[in-house]
Amino acid sequence: MNFIGMDLALIPDMVIFLLEGNMKAKACLAVLGFLLLSCRTDVVSAQAAKRSAGEAGPIRVIYLEKSPHWADRFGERAHRDLLSQEIVRQSLLLAARDELGLTTRDAWLGDPMPIRGDNPPLEIEPGAKVPSELEILRGFPASQAVIAHAKIRFPYETSCYPDVIAVAERLSRSGFVEVLKQAGFRGKPHTRQADAKVPEEVERLLAEMTFTSQFQAIRALHKATCVEGESAGLLGALTRGYANLGVLTEFYWHPAHQVFTARALLYAERMASQDKGSNRARWHKAYAFALAGLPAAALSELKDASDAADQGSAAEQPAWVDLIAAYCRHDLRKLDPAKAPARHSPLAWLLTYRALELEKSDDRAIEAAKAGLREMPDCYRLHEGVCQFGGVGVLHEGTLAGLVAAGRKLYARVGAMPDLPTSPDEFLSAAEPLVKEHPYHVFLATHAWDRTTQKKAREELAKISPEGIELQALPLCFALADSAPEKCIEWGKDASRHAPSTERNLGLLLESYPDARPAAAWRLLQISPYSPMAKFCLITFDWKNTEKLAAEWEKQEVGHSVVLSALGQQYSKLGRLEDAERCLKAAIEASPVMGHYGTLAAFYQEHGKMDQWVATMEKMLDLPDYGLYHARIRASIAGYYTNHRQWQKARPYAEGAAQSYSAWGLECASDCYEGLQQWEEAEQMLRAEAERYRGQELGWYYFCKRTGRGDLKSAGDLARKAIESPAEDPIAAAAHWCLENQPAKALPPAEKAFAETNNPYSGLFVALVADEIKENHRRDAALRQVVTKGPGYRGGPRNEPRPELVALGP
């Protein structure tokens, strides 16, 4: 089997993920951990390759390239996505591995492909004219040729993955075997050994929701299949192992997880083909479908199994079946990890977290992730969840926790795996360049503080061609939104074309692609009929077609607070205020989390019920705080009172917000103190902000200049240091010199800022400074440019033009 390259492919993505938390020191720890793992596995790979190269006789290793033309050849048609691609690619590898007993190497898992020799790699692509007429190619890049064709019937609808899987699995036992034989590969299928059991140790590993455990379990299962023969039990265990691995690695910016998910689906189908009509196969198919994000298909299998059981099928139902059913129905009460069957609470935690993630139920997702991590501290999928939803408070801890867990656990786990080499030197030399030369490493520098470094990094990033980019990697596109918008759009389109119609991907699509709504929401409801997110989006974006379902959904969705919240918001828009309030309160009753209280508070604010707004906001202060929510709430209430010049009323809230030591909390308090003309306290706040936060140094200096109070010397020193930094906008330097009564020094940076942005305010600033020092030529030039270039300027938080300022020019 080829499982070996997986870690090599994943390390760099893990590094990217880990470094995103700006925790470089801790990332080093994790990098070392992953390097160790990859290095060890890579040595196995190298040894296997050496063995096969030295052997005489038939070729025992098959290499499979990526399918670089897959999405392009399907164009806008269904099945252009990576899961469809992998179902087909992996079925070819199943043919090689399980029908001919060959060792397989997969380019998508990071296995190096040969560039010369007597065993060129294969590739599988959709037909150039008719995509369903697959082409199987062989050869080195310069001399690749089609060696066979295989017809595959792709159902028209993307939601028909089960049909594609069935066809592809049949090919893995028939057509693809023939293709491989024609290409010169020889071998025998695994023997069938109906009573080959899953070792107890493997069952233990499969129940642990960490990628190392699943990795080890799958290695053991493939080995057992080779040695003892294939059985339904072993195929079922392989199904669960690969399905688990798919979920545990789905957040990395690399499509390896699609490989694992496709293998899970194919092994479940293989099990069904051997164990025809058995409930055991149906339950395993349900497991694979559910974790792949196809709940409707899973529920259909479970229903068939239930019907068969009613008719006397005697198979013993695995303990996890009820968990899978509850997950597919988004029934969190039945997923309760505390009540999960023995050994399956890690699965229940993972599924609970994932269901809440799919609902975008932030607080509850964090709670589930944190609780799950107490039981399985090295489940990196849950660590990622904490980082994804956590606010600053949680992130300070959350971005470190996964790395610390990796440092503590990874070595021991890898060390416990049998049949891995032990030489770290060999391992490091192989793996190190993978991190160093990772195509996305430059992405990290796009977050640099220094504007020059940031700009250079963006230019470098725009030069790469990401392969198999997926929706979770959209931050790559966002990094180029300003500097290379055409690339940003191109990569964004690729990511959406690669996205399978699975529950998670449709959720991501709905979140990031407004154009995809509401079509994607209807598709989501089709593949996941209980999806709260689908209903949320349909109520929000397609009320015309969902209005008739609203009353029924309100009754049905008692436990699904996001649906009730969406109904409340929709009723509010329609002016049905009583209905709105009822639904928004019901959402809170179903799930008393910050988000729902916030929506009710916004409703009161919008309709001018400010006493109820304040009361609701204050209730939120009793809820657990996973970020800086409490401080935000206090700042909002303080802001409301300061807007009404009720400085004393605002004061306790503003002081509470400042306790967070966030920049905005300190600013909120400084505003309040300045309104009260408590100058010392106001300065204290702005000084704290200036000394703590890069980019905020000038606020303290401005305070001293506008009030004529405070420690102007210290504030001035800090401000000068800041404006000399290349990270600072030149307009800040211009403002500084202006407030220093040195207009001659203010003019060049002001001109630079105006030239860079065409902002009419900067242009008028230039004109006035030039006017002050009698540089009339420069003044008049600036005024002319305000008139000619100013109208094209768009800026501010709403990206608006500034016609009022332009009008001052003529």
Added chain:
Amino acid sequence: MAGDLAGGGKGEIDVLAAEKAASKGNADEQMRVWQVLAKYLDLHGRPEQAIRLWKKCIATARFRAFPYTVAAFELLRHGVRLDQFKVLLQQSDPLAPQTKQ
């Protein structure tokens, strides 16, 4: 401004008309207009009009907005300190949309 400069730069701008035109913009934009206009008027011999506009900036109580800082700074140069605005700061923000309380 260019028109006034062409006519000798005497600060003969119809300030009320300019303020009225600026009122179409959002609150931040209006304050920028007041501040720019005030500076121009001050440079061209109209300090009283400039002070009136800078005081309007102060009345917004948008302390951390740059035009506010410039307005307060310029007022200080003209001997007007923020301490004098305690009462002004109890009055409602001329730029705030009317919200219910």
